[in-house]
Every structure is written in structure tokens, then in C-alpha cells.
Amino acid sequence: MSTQQLERRWWHNAVVYQIYPRSFNDTNGDGIGDIPGIIEKLDYIAGLGANVIWLSPVYQSPMDDNGYDISDYQSIAPEFGTMADMDSLIEQADKRGIKIVMDLVVNHTSDQHPWFIESSSSTDNPKRDWYIWKDPKSDGSEPNNWESFFKPKAWTLDEQTDQYYLHLFSNKQPDLNWANPQVREAIYEMMHFWLKKGLGGFRMDVINMIGKPSDFPDATIFDQGVAGWEHWSNNLLVHQYLREMHDKVLKHYDVLTVGETPFTTTLDGRYYSHPARNEISMIFQFEHVSIDREEHNAVKKPFDLVQYKEIMARWQEDLYQKGWNSLYWSNHDQPRTVSRYGCDSAQYRLVSAKMLGTVLHMMSGTPYVYQGEEIGMTNKCFNSIDEFNDLMAKFHYQKMRERGVSETEAIAFLNDFSRDHARVPIQWNQQANAGFTTGKPWLPVNDNYQEINAEQALSDPNSIYHHYRQLIALRQGIEYGDVVVYGDHKLLDPDDADVYAYIRSYKGKSLLTIANFTANELVRHYDGRLKQVVINNYSSSVSTLDRLTLQPYQAVVVELV
Ligand code: TEU
Ligand code: CA
Numbered sequence: 001m002s003t004q005q006l007e008r009r010w011w012h013n014a015v016v017y018q019i020y021p022r023s024f025n026d027t028n029g030d031g032i033g034d035i036p037g038i039i040e041k042l043d044y045i046a047g048l049g050a051n052v053i054w055l056s057p058v059y060q061s062p063m064d065d066n067g068y069d070i071s072d073y074q075s076i077a078p079e080f081g082t083m084a085d086m087d088s089l090i091e092q093a094d095k096r097g098i099k100i101v102m103d104l105v106v107n108h109t110s111d112q113h114p115w116f117i118e119s120s121s122s123t124d125n126p127k128r129d130w131y132i133w134k135d136p137k138s139d140g141s142e143p144n145n146w147e148s149f150f151k152p153k154a155w156t157l158d159e160q161t162d163q164y165y166l167h168l169f170s171n172k173q174p175d176l177n178w179a180n181p182q183v184r185e186a187i188y189e190m191m192h193f194w195l196k197k198g199l200g201g202f203r204m205d206v207i208n209m210i211g212k213p214s215d216f217p218d219a220t221i222f223d224q225g226v227a228g229w230e231h232w233s234n235n236l237l238v239h240q241y242l243r244e245m246h247d248k249v250l251k252h253y254d255v256l257t258v259g260e261t262p263f264t265t266t267l268d269g270r271y272y273s274h275p276a277r278n279e280i281s282m283i284f285q286f287e288h289v290s291i292d293r294e295e296h297n298a299v300k301k302p303f304d305l306v307q308y309k310e311i312m313a314r315w316q317e318d319l320y321q322k323g324w325n326s327l328y329w330s331n332h333d334q335p336r337t338v339s340r341y342g343c344d345s346a347q348y349r350l351v352s353a354k355m356l357g358t359v360l361h362m363m364s365g366t367p368y369v370y371q372g373e374e375i376g377m378t379n380k381c382f383n384s385i386d387e388f389n390d391l392m393a394k395f396h397y398q399k400m401r402e403r404g405v406s407e408t409e410a411i412a413f414l415n416d417f418s419r420d421h422a423r424v425p426i427q428w429n430q431q432a433n434a435g436f437t438t439g440k441p442w443l444p445v446n447d448n449y450q451e452i453n454a455e456q457a458l459s460d461p462n463s464i465y466h467h468y469r470q471l472i473a474l475r476q477g478i479e480y481g482d483v484v485v486y487g488d489h490k491l492l493d494p495d496d497a498d499v500y501a502y503i504r505s506y507k508g509k510s511l512l513t514i515a516n517f518t519a520n521e522l523v524r525h526y527d528g529r530l531k532q533v534v535i536n537n538y539s540s541s542v543s544t545l546d547r548l549t550l551q552p553y554q555a556v557v558v559e560l561v
Contacts, residue, residue: 099200
């Protein structure tokens with residue numbers, strides 16, 4: 001299949017803005033962001049140029065995992081608003097050319113979902129087989145040695161019926177049994193309910209984990225990931241279920257679907273996203289967000305740019321014309337982009353955040369901007385374990401302490417990687433609580449909102465927001481859109497540990513992106529003649545690629561002759 005033959009889809013040049021509703025904008029003073037708060041800020045998002053919004057879950061939920069534990073797929077959590085608010089969000093967004101993508105969390109439900117309440121009521125309940133129940137081993141222990149992301153073990157014993165149920169996440173998030181066709185039908189019906197409202201698609205939570213092998217074998221790999229992953233991630237069952245879902249639901253709508261898929265290789269990426277396989281549009285791979293930590297043991301590792309470049313170039317090349325990439329630095333599970341990969345000091349925050357945006361937005365794929373990234377929000381400083389909200393932070397803290405890690409070191413690890421960094425409220429302006437709420441925010445705001453806030457960013461032509469706006473305009477513009485969206489990818493100088501440089505080419509047009517990942521001034525040489533500068537995060541001019549001086553964190557994109 002050549003580029004010319006790759007059928008163009010509307011989501012190829014889309015840019016997605018991710019909203020974590022709880023932390024976005026509160027309109028009724030209860031300290032929790034809500035759907036009316038999103039409607040209020042639609043012009044802000046449209047102004048950036050994003051044409052899709054991915055909403056983290058807004059469904060009814062006991063909120064053990066902030067909505068990733070759903071107790072009713074077809075109603076809205078009261079703290080977020082009503083179904084009428086949701087309908088109005090879809091309509092108001094549509095007026096601005098923005099589609100709404102909802103989170104589809106169907107690997108598991110909440111333990112408060114009526115399906116699970118029924119299922120756990122007795123071994124002969126008609127819904128017993130909707131979840132995964134197993135007898136204890138003869139010594140009473142778990143059916144196998146699988147671990148969970150949020151608990152030491154993936155199985156919890158139900159005392160009433162004396163069987164264990166499976167949960168890859170918390171014990172309040174029991175895994176659905178996808179092997180049961182009734183479960184699949186119920187989910188497909190629910191998907192039609194939402195898609196008929198005119199939704200733009202779904203982000204599918206841990207979708208690569210829905211297929212569980214029927215013999216539930218013991219895990220054999222303990223030094224990576226979560227024990228058991230070799231059995232329940234990316235197996236043949238997942239692909240079978242996704243093709244069925246496509247046939248019964250997705251093919252009837254022109255939508256964007258993105259699967260969240262830890263533990264994936266580029267070959268898996270092709271299986272999921274090759275158009276001829278009729279599965280999903282694209283996936284979120286996890287390789288690049290795993291470079292600087294070992295999640296299993298909660299250990300930090302140094303960020304290695306050479307490794308980062310190798311990963312990104314491999315995904316760009318391996319999926320070229322054979323699938324589709326998603327592009328992201330951060331989301332509601334990751335630390336803040338500028339603090340993690342750039343430098344959040346007063347001196348370099350602005351340039352380094354723009355540099356990171358440039359590197360990502362000049363690649364092929366669909367970019368995702370996580371709320372607050374466009375104004376360069378930073379990690380917050382947490383001083384003790386009580387200040388964290390996220391259940392995963394608490395679990396990692398406990399694991400580290402049991403391993404003998406000191407309290408100071410454990411808190412330092414969480415200050416690097418806690419999911420709460422991404423979940424503190426958006427900084428809108430200089431008013432109390434950064435303008436997020438008139439009440440008490442569910443998580444305290446970052447102290448730096450006087451300097452870093454959306455109002456400031458909108459009024460300053462030199463802001464990160466306006467740089468992102470220009471990057472998005474390039475992708476969606478006539479002049480460079482095709483090369484940014486459909487061009488091929490060539491990594492230059494893979495061993496250069498300080499500079500990331502790559503060329504995108506399409507039908508005789510070539511763009512060279514050069515980014516300095518350090519706080520040092522560097523000199524580099526690149527072949528090729530410069531036609532014009534397309535975007536630059538410094539005002540100084542760039543006139544030659546021969547002995548090019550790069551300022552700290554400079555990123556420049558040039559068109560080559
Ligand atoms: O995340 C899945 C997942 O792999 C995470 O547990 C990840 O390892 C972690 O966040 C650190 O990067 C999805 C959702 O995005 C997350 O918010 C949910 O908690 C989880 O699924 C369970 O639904
Ligand atoms: Ca509210």
C-alpha cells in the first residue's frame with residue numbers, strides 16, 4: 001500500500017485535547033470540575049485548534065479510581081452533571097467543529113455495578129459468568145500467581161460464595177468475562193447508545209487486556225510489568241473481540257478509536273491499527289513513558305535521549321503506511337511533561353516546553369495534548385504520603401516501604417512519577433484556587449498559579465499556548481499539512497545524546513526538525529539547504545544548517561530546498 005493509496009480518514013490530521021473532568025473547571029463551587037465547566041471553556045480549546053476532546057470517564061461511579069470504576073455505563077455521575085449536560089456538551093462542541101471522544105472502560109466495572117452485585121450474590125446467579133470466578137487451590141490460596149496493578153494479588157476471595165474473582169486493577173474493579181457472549185453484547189449495545197448521540201469515538205481503557213486465556217496459566221516473568229502480562233495482554237483473543245466489536249458496532253460510524261495498550265510492540269501496533277484488519281484507529285504505546293522508570297518495582301532510571309529517539313523512530317517507521325500512530329507526552333496517569341522531559345525552572349520552562357511540543361507535533365500520527373500541557377503546567381511538590389490522593393501512589397508507597405526504601409526516598413519517587421501531578425486543578429487565572437473553583441478544590445492547586453495560568457498564556461503572544469496553536473495550525477494548514485501528516489520519517493544522528501533531529505518528506509517537500517534537549521549551547525551540522533524557517537522557539541534567526549548554533553532547549557523546524 002503506498003501513501004497515495006492509504007485511504008484518508010478525518011482523524012489523520014485531528015489534534016486531540018484530553019480533559020480530566022474532575023480537575024478541569026468547577027462551575028458550582030463543590031470543588032469538583034464538571035461538564036458545564038467544560039462547555040464554558042470550549043472556545044479556549046477551539047482557540048488552540050484542537051478538534052477532538054477526549055473526556056476521561058464521567059459515568060456514574062463510586063470513584064475509587066476517579067471514574068475508572070464504573071457502576072452505570074449509561075448515566076452521568078451527579079458531581080459531573082446530568083445526561084442533558086452531556087448532550088449539550090456534544091452539541092456545543094459540534095458547533096465549534098469539535099468531536100467528543102469518551103473513555104470506554106470495559107476491561108472491568110466497579111464492584112458496585114449491578115452486574116457485579118448480581119454476579120457475586122450466588123454461584124448459580126445467571127450473571128455469575130459475567131465476571132471471572134475461580135475456586136481456591138486446595139490449600140485455599142489464589143487460583144494462580146497473577147499480580148494486579150494496584151494490589152499485590154489479582155484475586156480477591158468472596159467469603160460468601162468461597163470463590164476468588166479476578167481484578168487486574170483494584171479489588172473494587174472486577175474484570176469482566178469477555179469470553180461470555182452476553183457480556184460482549186451488553187457492551188456493544190451500550191456503545192451504540194453513546195455513538196447514536198453523535199460521539200466522535202472512544203478511548204479504550206486497557207483494551208489489550210480483555211482476553212484472558214481459558215486455562216489461566218501461572219505467570220513466569222517477574223522482572224517486568226505486572227506478573228501475568230504475558231498471558232493477558234495482546235493475545236489472539238483481544239484481536240478476535242476487537243474485530244467482532246468493529247463488525248457489530250464501529251463499522252457503522254465514522255469514528256476515532258484509540259486503544260490504551262501497555263506492553264505493546266510495533267508489531268502489535270500494526271495488528272491493532274492496520275486499516276485492513278478492521279480493529280481500531282490507533283493505540284497508545286507505553287515504551288517511551290517507561291524509559292525513565294521501572295514501574296513494577298517503582299524505581300527511577302535516567303532519561304536517555306538516544307533510547308527515546310530509537311523508540312519514537314521505530315514506531316514512526318514500523319507503522320508507516322501499515323497502521324497509525326498516536327503521539328503523546330503525557331496524560332492523567334503521567335507526570336507533567338515539562339518537569340519530566342524538559343526543565344521547569346523560571347529560566348527554561350517556556351523554551352523547553354515549546355521544544356517538547358515541537359518535537360512531538362512534527363511527527364506522523366494523531367497528537368494528544370493533555371490539559372495544562374499547553375500552558376506548561378509543572379509537577380507539584382508533595383511533602384508526605386497523606387497529600388497524595390491516587391490509589392496507585394499509595395500502593396507504590398507501601399511496596400517501596402516494604403522493600404526497605406526510606407520514607408524520604410519513597411516520597412521523592414512519588415514526586416517524580418505520581419499520577420496526582422496531572423490531576424491537580426487547571427490553573428485558569430490569578431484568582432483564589434487559580435480560578436478553578438470558588439469552593440475548596442478536591443486536590444489543592446499548585447502554588448505557582450500566579451505565574452503559570454491560562455489567562456496569562458492567552459494574553460502573551462510568546463506563550464506556550466500560542467506556540468502549540470502554531471504547531472497545530474501547521475498540521476492542519478494547506479502548506480505543510482500533508483508533509484506533517486503523511487510524510488515519511490528519517491531519524492538523523494541516532495547516537496547524538498543531546499539533540500533530536502529528524503526529516504519528514506512527502507511529494508518533494510521536506511521538513512527538518514532539530515531540538516536541543518539540554519541547557520547548553522550546542523553547535524551542529526546538517527546536510528541540505530535551508531529554504532525557510534517554519535517555526536522556532538527563539539526569536540534569533542537561523543540562516544544556515546552548516547555550523548548551526550543551538551540555544552538551550554532550542555527547537556527549530558526548517559523547510560529544506
Ligand atoms: O491505566 C492503565 C495502566 O496501565 C495504568 O495502571 C498505568 O500503569 C499507570 O497509570 C501508570 O502509568 C488505565 C487508566 O488510564 C488509569 O487511569 C486507570 O487507573 C486504569 O486504567 C484502570 O482503569
Ligand atoms: Ca462542580
